[in-house]
Amino acid sequence: TSVQCDWCVAFPWFGMxxxxxxxxxxxxxxxxxxxxxxxxxxxxxxxxxxxxxxxIAYGTTGIRDVHLELQDLTLCGRKGNLHFIRFPTHDxxxxxQMGRNKHFSSLHTTLCATGGGAYKFENDFRTMAxxxxxxxxxxxCLVRGVLYIDSVMxxxxxxxxxxxxxxxxxxxxxxxxxxxxxxxxxLVNIGSGVSILAVYSENNYKRVTGTSLGGGTFLxxxxxxxGCSTFEEALEMASEGESTRVxxxxxxxxxxxxxxxxxxxxxxxxxxxxxxSKEKRESVSKEDLARATLVTITNNIGSITRMCAxxxxxERVVFVGNFLRVNTLSMKLLAYAMDYWSKGQLKALFLxxxxxxxxxxxxxxxxxxx
Amino acid sequence: xxxxxxxxxxEIVDEDExxxxxPRCNKEMHGHLRNDPxxxxxxxxxxxxxxxxxxNATPRHRKDSVKKTRPPFPWFGMxxxxxxxxxxxxxxxxxxxxxxxxxxxxxxxxxxxxxxxIAYGTTGIRDVHLELQDLTLCGRKGNLHFIRFPTHDxxxxxQMGRNKHFSSLHTTLCATGGGAYKFENDFRTMAxxxxxxxxxxxCLVRGVLYIDSVMxxxxxxxxxxxxxxxxxxxxxxxxxxxxxxxxxLVNIGSGVSILAVYSENNYKRVTGTSLGGGTFLxxxxxxxGCSTFEEALEMASEGESTRVxxxxxxxxxxxxxxxxxxxxxxxxxxxxxxSKEKRESVSKEDLARATLVTITNNIGSITRMCAxxxxxERVVFVGNFLRVNTLSMKLLAYAMDYWSKGQLKALFLxxxxxxxxxxxxxxxxxxx
Numbered sequence: 001t002s003v004q005c006d007w008c009v010a011f012p013w014f015g016m017x018x019x020x021x022x023x024x025x026x027x028x029x030x031x032x033x034x035x036x037x038x039x040x041x042x043x044x045x046x047x048x049x050x051x052x053x054x055x056i057a058y059g060t061t062g063i064r065d066v067h068l069e070l071q072d073l074t075l076c077g078r079k080g081n082l083h084f085i086r087f088p089t090h091d092x093x094x095x096x097q098m099g100r101n102k103h104f105s106s107l108h109t110t111l112c113a114t115g116g117g118a119y120k121f122e123n124d125f126r127t128m129a130x131x132x133x134x135x136x137x138x139x140x141c142l143v144r145g146v147l148y149i150d151s152v153m154x155x156x157x158x159x160x161x162x163x164x165x166x167x168x169x170x171x172x173x174x175x176x177x178x179x180x181x182x183x184x185x186x187l188v189n190i191g192s193g194v195s196i197l198a199v200y201s202e203n204n205y206k207r208v209t210g211t212s213l214g215g216g217t218f219l220x221x222x223x224x225x226x227g228c229s230t231f232e233e234a235l236e237m238a239s240e241g242e243s244t245r246v247x248x249x250x251x252x253x254x255x256x257x258x259x260x261x262x263x264x265x266x267x268x269x270x271x272x273x274x275x276x277s278k279e280k281r282e283s284v285s286k287e288d289l290a291r292a293t294l295v296t297i298t299n300n301i302g303s304i305t306r307m308c309a310x311x312x313x314x315e316r317v318v319f320v321g322n323f324l325r326v327n328t329l330s331m332k333l334l335a336y337a338m339d340y341w342s343k344g345q346l347k348a349l350f351l352x353x354x355x356x357x358x359x360x361x362x363x364x365x366x367x368x369x370x
Numbered sequence: 371x372x373x374x375x376x377x378x379x380x381e382i383v384d385e386d387e388x389x390x391x392x393p394r395c396n397k398e399m400h401g402h403l404r405n406d407p408x409x410x411x412x413x414x415x416x417x418x419x420x421x422x423x424x425x426n427a428t429p430r431h432r433k434d435s436v437k438k439t440r441p442p443f444p445w446f447g448m449x450x451x452x453x454x455x456x457x458x459x460x461x462x463x464x465x466x467x468x469x470x471x472x473x474x475x476x477x478x479x480x481x482x483x484x485x486x487x488i489a490y491g492t493t494g495i496r497d498v499h500l501e502l503q504d505l506t507l508c509g510r511k512g513n514l515h516f517i518r519f520p521t522h523d524x525x526x527x528x529q530m531g532r533n534k535h536f537s538s539l540h541t542t543l544c545a546t547g548g549g550a551y552k553f554e555n556d557f558r559t560m561a562x563x564x565x566x567x568x569x570x571x572x573c574l575v576r577g578v579l580y581i582d583s584v585m586x587x588x589x590x591x592x593x594x595x596x597x598x599x600x601x602x603x604x605x606x607x608x609x610x611x612x613x614x615x616x617x618x619l620v621n622i623g624s625g626v627s628i629l630a631v632y633s634e635n636n637y638k639r640v641t642g643t644s645l646g647g648g649t650f651l652x653x654x655x656x657x658x659g660c661s662t663f664e665e666a667l668e669m670a671s672e673g674e675s676t677r678v679x680x681x682x683x684x685x686x687x688x689x690x691x692x693x694x695x696x697x698x699x700x701x702x703x704x705x706x707x708x709s710k711e712k713r714e715s716v717s718k719e720d721l722a723r724a725t726l727v728t729i730t731n732n733i734g735s736i737t738r739m740c741a742x743x744x745x746x747e748r749v750v751f752v753g754n755f756l757r758v759n760t761l762s763m764k765l766l767a768y769a770m771d772y773w774s775k776g777q778l779k780a781l782f783l784x785x786x787x788x789x790x791x792x793x794x795x796x797x798x799x800x801x802x
Binding site for chain 2: 019020021090117119120121122137139192193207209210211212213215217219220221223224225229246247248250252253254255256258260263267268269271272274275277278289296299300303307308310
């Protein structure tokens with residue numbers, strides 16, 4: 001699946017995606033280093049490799065998602081492991097300081113970076129770590145990364161999966177999905193904000209639309225409403241709450257279904273609509289509020305996605321982005337919504353490497369410049 | 371039987387007449403607005419039109435078929451929504467001495483109570499600025515009043531109806547909105563009233579088209595914002611909504627419904643969103659401690675949402691040129707609020723503003739997609755979320771214009787949230 005290169009890009013091989021909330025880093029660890037190569041290897045390169053591969057946490061906020069590691073991957077004629085690392089964009093200065101300390105710039109490698117931060121922090125990379133970024137568009141990288149990972153995973157454990165029986169909590173299971181002949185595809189990237197792309201072929205995609213009500217909205221509102229401070233805390237609270245106390249449902253307004261237009265009584269008519277009543281405000285818990293925030297943001301994304309799928313005449317929708325990381329609740333909600341409101345026409349698909357595709361795409365640009 | 375506005379009780383209905391959806395009384399005359407400075411010089415219609423109407427409008431003994439089916443007074447239209455009850459009441463002004471004498475006491479009392487007050491109980495309000503005067507409906511001339519109160523206070527209203535023996539008037543009470551279904555039993559048990567239930571979107575469409583038609587030569591019901599992108603030069607301008615079809619109608623109440631209207635009797639509900647006026651108010655109450663819509667708007671008008679939201683420039687350091695996203699565009703609503711430092715630096719007013727901007731822009735975005743899909747260029751926004759909410763209206767006007775590169779036009783109607791109730795009244799007078 002990887003193209004044999006005529007020339008070798010110097011190690012280390014990184015791909016970086018500097019997003020609104022998180023920095024995603026993919027690092028290729030070569031496992032086929034010969035004795036000769038090892039001897040000639042400069043000290044700081046060896047040090048970087050050791051540091052990254054012998055830790056699963058870096059500083060106070062950096063994390064290596066070991067369960068996502070791709071082993072025995074062949075890239076550009078080299079065999080090795082692909083590692084997936086993330087840390088808050090807020091801590092980029094710490095990362096830059098580290099790069100400076102390890103004299104990363106002396107390795108004279110190109111650092112391929114995408115995401116808004118590649119533009120915003122370009123100067124900081126230069127001044128703080130003497131590094132020149134090769135800036136890449138985030139959606140180009142996203143599409144490229146998705147298609148690549150899907151192709152290399154086609155014979156291993158499934159990268160792509162869906163939820164069977166999304167409407168039945170007791171029988172709702174994750175099932176692998178073979179994403180061959182993926183085109184056309186609707187790709188929904190849920191990060192701090194949301195971008196929705198229609199992908200027609202490897203080199204042909206368009207950004208259909210986006211919405212500013214994304215993962216950042218969920219986390220921001222949760223922090224304000226519940227006093228939590230991390231994504232994981234917010235999800236934890238949401239899993240214990242009941243959104244129907246917070247939302248005004250169709251049945252709260254109609255006393256039942258709104259049959260004429262096919263709106264069942266349990267559908268939400270007005271998100272947070274019950275919260276205009278002081279009495280109800282005092283009766284809901286922080287967990288209920290977290291749940292309602294998650295449901296509101298997720299369903300809004302689902303609704304907008306459905307409209308796009310309809311307009312673009314595309315039946316398969318792939319959801320990616322770190323909003324879905326460890327967020328089975330939202331994934332099941334999306335699976336359910338796509339299925340229910342489209343009467344089974346649309347299928348919601350998910351990918352294991354969720355928010356890392358932009359970084360993968362950046363790495364690919366380093367190895368196979370387009 | 372006591373006279374209550376129903377003419378010629380014993381007249382036999384002409385069976386050759388076929389009911390139609392259009393106002394059978396094609397003598398509906400446009401009215402004019404009370405205290406509207408624009409209207410000082412305006413005459414209701416051309417004199418020729420008045421004459422034409424007048425020649426047929428002999429007070430008591432007209433022979434047109436209209437009168438056979440005219441329902442007894444009082445004439446109400448009611449829309450019981452998720453948050454507010456909207457009530458329209460027709461006050462006849464052409465009551466003859468004879469009619470007055472025969473009028474039952476409680477009917478008179480109801481009329482006096484409604485028209486001599488502008489506030490009812492603690493939460494009922496009559497929107498006097500929206501009153502339509504000298505309106506001709508079903509051959510009767512009078513004023514149309516617009517009243518609202520929280521759905522939460524419906525029991526108080528029912529009690530009043532009971533006290534005034536409303537049920538003894540044997541009138542049909544045409545009601546729409548979810549509450550017409552939810553509270554049907556309460557009307558019966560608490561006030562002995564039988565509701566004639568109507569679909570809220572049917573009534574909405576009917577009400578919009580009717581008000582638009584009667585206002586067509588008076589002060590404009592329909593308006594838009596010129597220069598929405600320029601705060602110093604952004605002005606409200608009247609808009610003539612003739613040949614209105616096709617039209618995208620966006621009703622922003624507690625929740626949102628988006629309709630594509632192709633002709634008078636042909637519309638479809640395209641989609642909806644649960645992030646509506648109720649979300650704005652609910653979130654504001656939670657985030658700022660306010661308790662009313664007006665308070666929330668007041669706070670929003672004083673806040674700065676860009677401190678709360680994460681903008682494109684916060685992520686890119688400038689524009690995201692490749693896909694035409696300017697630096698000032700919101701990338702992630704409330705996105706800055708994941709930072710403790712920023713949470714502590716924003717005010718309640720900023721939070722209220724961000725809530726308003728987020729909800730409004732989301733509606734705008736979804737609307738734009740619908741307009742694109744349905745291939746419709748004119749969008750009319752109604753519903754009580756826009757009541758006294760110029761901020762949202764300008765935002766919508768701006769968003770429609772900017773993101774569609776001038777293709778879409780955002781239009782607004784003065785009677786905002788009352789169209790469902792108007793449609794219900796019309797169903798009473800001209801059953802479809």
